[in-house]
Amino acid sequence: MHRDHRLHEAITGHLEEFLDRRSASVTGLDTDFAAEVFGRLAGFVLDGGKRIRPIFAWWGWRAGGGTDDGPEATAALRAASALELVQAFALFQDDVMDRSAVRRGRPAAHVEFANDHRSGGWFGDPVRYGESAALLAADLALVWADDMFTGALRSMPDARERAREPWRAMHTEMVVGQFLDLRSQARSDEAESTPLRVNRLKTAAYSVERPLHLGAALAGAGEEVVAGLRRYGKAIGCAYQLRDDLLDLYGRPAQTGKAVGGDLREGKRTLLLAVGLRRARERGEHGAVETLNSAIGSPGLTDGDVRVVAELLAALGAREAVEQRLDRLLEEGTRSLTEAPIAPAAREELRRRAHEAVSRSN
Amino acid sequence: MHRDHRLHEAITGHLEEFLDRRSASVTGLDTDFAAEVFGRLAGFVLDGGKRIRPIFAWWGWRAGGGTDDGPEATAALRAASALELVQAFALFQDDVMDRSAVRRGRPAAHVEFANDHRSGGWFGDPVRYGESAALLAADLALVWADDMFTGALRSMPDARERAREPWRAMHTEMVVGQFLDLRSQARSDEAESTPLRVNRLKTAAYSVERPLHLGAALAGAGEEVVAGLRRYGKAIGCAYQLRDDLLDLYGRPAQTGKAVGGDLREGKRTLLLAVGLRRARERGEHGAVETLNSAIGSPGLTDGDVRVVAELLAALGAREAVEQRLDRLLEEGTRSLTEAPIAPAAREELRRRAHEAVSRSN
Numbered sequence A, B: 001m002h003r004d005h006r007l008h009e010a011i012t013g014h015l016e017e018f019l020d021r022r023s024a025s026v027t028g029l030d031t032d033f034a035a036e037v038f039g040r041l042a043g044f045v046l047d048g049g050k051r052i053r054p055i056f057a058w059w060g061w062r063a064g065g066g067t068d069d070g071p072e073a074t075a076a077l078r079a080a081s082a083l084e085l086v087q088a089f090a091l092f093q094d095d096v097m098d099r100s101a102v103r104r105g106r107p108a109a110h111v112e113f114a115n116d117h118r119s120g121g122w123f124g125d126p127v128r129y130g131e132s133a134a135l136l137a138a139d140l141a142l143v144w145a146d147d148m149f150t151g152a153l154r155s156m157p158d159a160r161e162r163a164r165e166p167w168r169a170m171h172t173e174m175v176v177g178q179f180l181d182l183r184s185q186a187r188s189d190e191a192e193s194t195p196l197r198v199n200r201l202k203t204a205a206y207s208v209e210r211p212l213h214l215g216a217a218l219a220g221a222g223e224e225v226v227a228g229l230r231r232y233g234k235a236i237g238c239a240y241q242l243r244d245d246l247l248d249l250y251g252r253p254a255q256t257g258k259a260v261g262g263d264l265r266e267g268k269r270t271l272l273l274a275v276g277l278r279r280a281r282e283r284g285e286h287g288a289v290e291t292l293n294s295a296i297g298s299p300g301l302t303d304g305d306v307r308v309v310a311e312l313l314a315a316l317g318a319r320e321a322v323e324q325r326l327d328r329l330l331e332e333g334t335r336s337l338t339e340a341p342i343a344p345a346a347r348e349e350l351r352r353r354a355h356e357a358v359s360r361s362n
Helices: A007-029 A031-047 A052-063 A071-081 A083-098 A109-120 A126-152 A157-186 A193-219 A223-250 A262-266 A271-282 A286-295 A303-315 A318-339 A344-359 B007-029 B031-047 B052-063 B071-081 B083-098 B109-120 B126-152 B157-186 B193-219 B223-250 B262-266 B271-282 B286-295 B303-315 B318-339 B344-359
Strands: none
Touching (some): A007 A031, A007 A071, A007 A126, A007 B157, A031 A083, A031 B157, A052 A071, A052 A083, A052 A193, A052 A344, A071 A083, A083 A109, A109 A126, A126 B126, A126 B157, A157 A193, A193 A271, A223 A262, A223 A271, A223 A303, A262 A303, A271 A286, A303 A318, B007 B031, B007 B052, B031 B083, B031 B109, B031 B126, B052 B071, B052 B083, B052 B223, B071 B157, B083 B126, B109 B126, B126 B157, B193 B271, B223 B271, B223 B318, B223 B344, B271 B286, B271 B303, B286 B303
16 A cells, blocks of 8 residues: 555545545535536546645655555545645636636636536526636635545644644635736736746645645654755746746647647746846847737737747747756755755655656646 | 624624734735735725624524633634635625626625726736636635634634534535526526525525534534524525515615615526516416516616516515515524524524514615
């Protein structure tokens, strides 16, 4: 039953077990709800996802001295698996806010709900129905995340108490990060500090730092371990997002599974763009500033237009500047691992994941 | 410090204290977020609301033998006050889904956020920005509700454990009820069982039954008390909603503070309408069926049109049928109080509230 080597499978197993138990009670409340909302949420959670957050929480647990086996390890991983429900909440809601039609290569939840409406020939606007239903499915996921987390730790009340602070903080940071992202797009914010702050909260804290912190808290890790893991999480989480930003413009769709320029068309304010705009202004290249500004948030950009922007940002040195920052973040992240008294098995794995986050091509 | 007589004030005090503590940490995360989102949420929660749910939770506590004074009573009321944050979540989100522009006599949250966008001359669609920001404010309220509830009960871990089931169930029922409401509008569902089921989940369970259950669970009440309170809550919560439905058509705006026919224009499927439609069909009054069906969900109805519908429903006997059901629910609710071994002070107060719910004019 050693979990280190088959985490993905074990996490899915915990989610399946939790959702199975919920299935009966939800069917008792309403069969339409069970079929249309619960079924869709369960399918989404069980079929896909990289399980990044539960996996980091697991390595936080191991880093803090948690065992690889036994009932406490099972409870810790079960609690960590609830992070996938939080993520389902975040994705369903994000897709409504961004009006994204595709998620994990399939129609987004709100699109599927709108299709129920259309194929049933129902009353009112299918798009609005789809959005509302997807938001409710998101709510259900968030509410259940808490149930799953709390329920998993019933036999470890002290661990649960310790984990409350990172669990709580993670939720708040996720919401604040999402708001800053929304607001920076609306305000056409060009400051380089803004995407860094959004990354810090929306990706780093929510996806890496707090999951690690959570796992370490469950294990009762000391302050030094927690601080080291959090520094690592901040750095590697930011790196993860910066790589994502680069892949949006320089990635290969065959590898990333996404069209190029999706973030650009949506108007996402990335560090890459902020650096590019600053440099273009510093050099007095007004045409470049104009090209960049008119591209950001233009849904009608062709792939050719995206390529022009990508080449322009490379010529301005923005791509290279972000790559250099990635190198620094990797260095910072791995150094934090070495300096803190982290259990060796976890240190090795986290180092590997740091390199992967920085150098991945999908 | 006896709370029975100044509950409203005490609940607001607990909310103020909680939000004050949060204010500093949120300002540390981001000042714009603190000003625009946190400030708006705190203002909404502190300025208004009837505090119905915390008050019912309090009377559940008292009904189950909880004291009126002392540290445990304080903790129980503090935990119950978190229901106002759940309610802020529900209202912010509902107003987005229903595109309601007004809440508690002021612009709804999404309208205020859209106004920030407009007055700042920001990029993109102010309406969409307003909706997204209001959804995030709602998320924050939901996440914090849990923090406040769990934190309040730190010194009463057994009570917290007992309260988990009603807390959990209330959240799920709220989401399921909201979905059924949405779905019944989309499907133009005419079955009388549907509005009753929506009322049962969306109003009765969420606003009365589960708050009472929660309070009773905190007090460690026995099964008979819990069952009696839940029966009362089901009946009186449904009655509350049926009175609301009647007030939408027969209430006086000067008393209700709302324009007549708001629910009708939104397309809400009420028991009143379901009974009216059934009776019109039974009598072969095709014109009446036509009038009702074309009125439901027509945003352009004049007050005169609403009056015609109201009079038609009265003529069909639907108004009287709903009034009779209200009488039965009141009888059922008060009988449940008498049959269960509920502490006398709470029984008195709950009986008074039952009459109020059924006969109120605002």
